[in-house]
Amino acid sequence: MKKISILLLILFLASSFVNTKPKTVYIRPLGDVNQEYMDYIKTSVNNFYGYDCVIKSKLNLTTDILAGSRTRYEAGKILKKCNSKENVLLITEKDIAHKKSNDFPEWGVFGLGFRPGKTCVISTYRLKGNVPKAKFLERLKKVALHEIGHNLGLEHCTNDKDCMMTSASGTVKQVDREKIWFCSKCWNQIR
Ligand SMILES: [Zn+2]
Numbered sequence: 445m446k447k448i449s450i451l452l453l454i455l456f457l458a459s460s461f462v463n464t465k466p467k468t469v470y471i472r473p474l475g476d477v478n479q480e481y482m483d484y485i486k487t488s489v490n491n492f493y494g495y496d497c498v499i500k501s502k503l504n505l506t507t508d509i510l511a512g513s514r515t516r517y518e519a520g521k522i523l524k525k526c527n528s529k530e531n532v533l534l535i536t537e538k539d540i541a542h543k544k545s546n547d548f549p550e551w552g553v554f555g556l557g558f559r560p561g562k563t564c565v566i567s568t569y570r571l572k573g574n575v576p577k578a579k580f581l582e583r584l585k586k587v588a589l590h591e592i593g594h595n596l597g598l599e600h601c602t603n604d605k606d607c608m609m610t611s612a613s614g615t616v617k618q619v620d621r622e623k624i625w626f627c628s629k630c631w632n633q634i635r
């Protein structure tokens with residue numbers, strides 16, 4: 445009996461070890477992306493979620509993912525094309541737009557992610573503005589953590605304006621307002 449108990453304990457410990465193995469998020473540049481931005485995202489995602497991050501090879505920007513205006517790329521097309529069974533965060537320095545349906549005009553976004561899902565895309569383009577690099581990087585971090593939040597199943601938060609899951613509605617003002625923080629309501633959903 446004692447032997448069985450010990451065996452069960454070992455099996456339990458082994459299974460909990462497997463379950464706590466951090467998941468891996470693959471960061472993929474879409475077109476040319478500054479290595480510093482990817483390294484920063486890698487550290488930020490690891491610090492906040494505890495996930496391992498691996499930077500993978502570049503994907504090319506191709507005409508099939510252009511938005512209707514053909515002046516920028518369409519986030520939804522990128523997600524569909526790059527949808528993966530692995531957790532993938534795509535990053536581009538080009539402008540990206542979202543189009544809800546044919547009845548809506550396209551509008552520029554910072555990022556887009558499946559909810560829930562494993563793939564999201566972020567763009568540095570609308571975050572740069574006329575701000576110091578540290579400010580820009582902080583914005584980029586918030587957008588990345590927000591889109592991964594969508595992948596984990598989180599909707600936009602209306603609970604607390606300081607929460608990173610609040611909809612930015614295309615303005616950096618809201619991104620700047622947020623803390624590197626999820627409100628308890630959002631955390632409780634993904635824990
Ligand atoms: Zn969002």
Ligand SMILES: [Zn+2]
Nearest residue numbers: 601607627630
């Ligand atoms: Zn929240």
